[in-house]
Amino acid sequence: MSLTAVQYGVGPIGRRLVETAVARGIAFVGAVDVDPSLAGTDLGEAAGLAEPLGVSVTADADAALAAGPDLVLHATSSSVEAVEPQLVAAMAAGADVVSTSEELSYPWRAHPAVAERLDAAGREHGVTCLGTGINPGFAMDVLPAVLTTPCRSVEAVRVERVQDAGTRRAPLQAKVGAGLSVDEWTATVGADGGHVGLPESAAMLAAALGWTLDAVEETVEPVVADERVTRDHVTVDAGAVAGIHQVATGVVDGEAAIELDLSLYVGAPAPHDAVAIRGVPDVDVVVDGGFHGDVTTPGVVLNAVPRVRAAAPGLATMLDLATPHVDAGAGR
């Protein structure tokens, strides 16, 4: 019998989750989105699938959740405060939840009260809630943690992630401010703090390594294009903003023990993910080309489903669950 699911959030990421979930044999029984232009649309059509799924998108979450799905796939907002009532409603309907909300990947440090309430809701309803994705959720937290497995001791972890935003979805380019002037960028993207999730990754990594963080410091700055760059969804003129360079530093005993360095801009050369562990022994790893965010987030989310289904009730993190790997049996 197929696993049943409600898709909560049918934006660009939600649509990719639907595509991957259908490929895994998951049966959708409902879909929620507040966008009026999607109301009444078949979820398969909204997700760009060749076949309709026989499920209409609605803004009425209660109505959709009334189907009593096994699982809710959730992709609405980065903010754990914004998504809390949505997640609680999903859990109250008896569903395990996997969400791409960046702050949900490790809310225990920045939003401990929300984390406590979500954990309690999961325990009350006997279901598990997880926030994950490629970043946060894997590239800058789970992968570096796993790479410390052969170490006798670790002093510092540095992760560098370089992505060409020109190969990413259009909303991501807007999120990093591609095409804006520096002043426009400063008033919008810069003021909002850029990409969400680096402090969550730093906190999850610190918890895994048994480190107590004195502080997590974060900087975000615009990357300005030297020359005109054209990609599928965007053109950036010379002198305009191409994207962001963002660094989160986890301070332990006064030292910068964790450094997460993210460059996400249109035209970034030689995309890659690199992990450098200083310890006994050092571990230096490069992922050639890097993990492409739009392509890999659905993989991380759907591959987590069997482990979330098997986990103890409550709010989980990726590092609480069993060792992750591809799991094409997610729909079984």
Place this chain on the structure above:
Amino acid sequence: MSLTAVQYGVGPIGRRLVETAVARGIAFVGAVDVDPSLAGTDLGEAAGLAEPLGVSVTADADAALAAGPDLVLHATSSSVEAVEPQLVAAMAAGADVVSTSEELSYPWRAHPAVAERLDAAGREHGVTCLGTGINPGFAMDVLPAVLTTPCRSVEAVRVERVQDAGTRRAPLQAKVGAGLSVDEWTATVGADGGHVGLPESAAMLAAALGWTLDAVEETVEPVVADERVTRDHVTVDAGAVAGIHQVATGVVDGEAAIELDLSLYVGAPAPHDAVAIRGVPDVDVVVDGGFHGDVTTPGVVLNAVPRVRAAAPGLATMLDLATPHVDAGAGR
């Protein structure tokens, strides 16, 4: 209160386990080795530590296990058939067991009856037994499995591991036949099959990916030195054997879906571990310098201890346990 342990096997690997365990605060209450030259020696002295540990090495396993340790660290033999009675005795004494026996990392395919009996012994005594190390246990199985986490689907996994045996412990050089003539190598190392564990890694990886193996095919051949090579513990003349090149191929639906390619010889240039995943998307990763086996096996073993302590009773594999990472709290 410290975790108490018995060291079962005080050879080169066992000594490194002791060193790392002591650094983690584990308290040894016994030590077992059949080598008459070690009988009565203090374990700290046998392990080359600066201080004695107040525990003598004995060939009498029952006497050592009578101390009722929380944990047995085991390093005696690659063969799961050879170690079965040792592991059962340790479990019967109420100890969780972490062993470097290569075949124990995943005995379910090649030795299912032994695996069943060990699993039953663990359940009977309420303890957990794990076989692990850097290879098998991490470099060619756990790490490639984890690296599939972002994938929507996977078609093939190739792992290449190149180690300079000249920087490894002397018994390892003997194991790969460094310094032998090709005829001597063929009659000894070649006849014995070389390094133990590649088929176990292939089987563990296949199980993680949900693949059914038609067969695991393995080849081992001598690597012959072009010119004279000198290292700490060994000199290899031109024309003599420098070590091994060994390949295990996991066949799924008639295709070579898993390929594990190990080069382990004195003077191997540019040591590294490389993982190449063909799927959606491809994942290509290189570990610069590679994971040095002698240095990293104690890390993998000791970092597994807290997860083994927390695991359900029975015979576990690395992929059954929670997500691995360095865990300096192993002795707490």
